[in-house]
Amino acid sequence: MDTMHADQEPIEGADDVPTMNSDKEFIIPPTFHDDETHDVPPVAYLEMSSRFGDKQAPSDNTSTLVGAVLVTMFCCTPFGIIAIIKTMTGRINHAYGDEHAANDANRSAKRWIIAGVLFGVLVVVLYCVGLGVYIQQMLDMVQQQQQSTNIDVNDAVGL
Structure with a gap:
């Protein structure tokens, strides 16, 4: 893995996440050039693009992130986490300029959101049905106990 000091230029082939090795050297991710030929790391570029209006992420990507959360x-939770990952992958692909991959990731995130909502609704419906069955059984049991208690009282009185 290629390393560099803070005052050196980026070296191709570094990982995506800056880390520090045992020699106290930073391992910096590779940079890319934006339209104005400034070297900008991908994550910083994504943050800058949302602040300054330059190459903004599609608006449905933001709504997808909200839906995923x-x-x-x-x-x-598992479906939502996958949707968040897919949404962020789409944002990163958009920042790199790969619109096709960004749209694919966004569509995949929407599918995971829909699957998560449907699964959540299914769980709630099954829970309500199960709760209704449980309550009905408890009412039947209480009613049987009341009937058996009434019979015992009538037998004891001699009726």
Whole structure:
């Protein structure tokens, strides 16, 4: 793995995440050139693009991220996590300029969101049906106990 000091130029072939090796050297991700030929790391470029309006992510990508987070919190956590990953992959692909991969990732995220919502609704419906069956059984049991208690009282009185 190629390394560099903070005052050196980026070296091709480094990983995507900056880390530090045992010699206290930073391992910096490769950079790319934007339209104005400034070297910008991909994550910083994504943040800058959302702030300055340059190469903004599609608006449905933002709504997809919101939907993915809501599915994670309220419906099905595993499906929501996958949807978040797919959404962020789409944003990164968009930042790199790969629109086809970004759209594919966004469509995949939407599918995971829909699957998570459907699964969450299915779980709630099954829970309600199970709860209804349980309550009905408890009411039947209470009713049987009341009937058996009434018969015992009538037998004891001699009626």
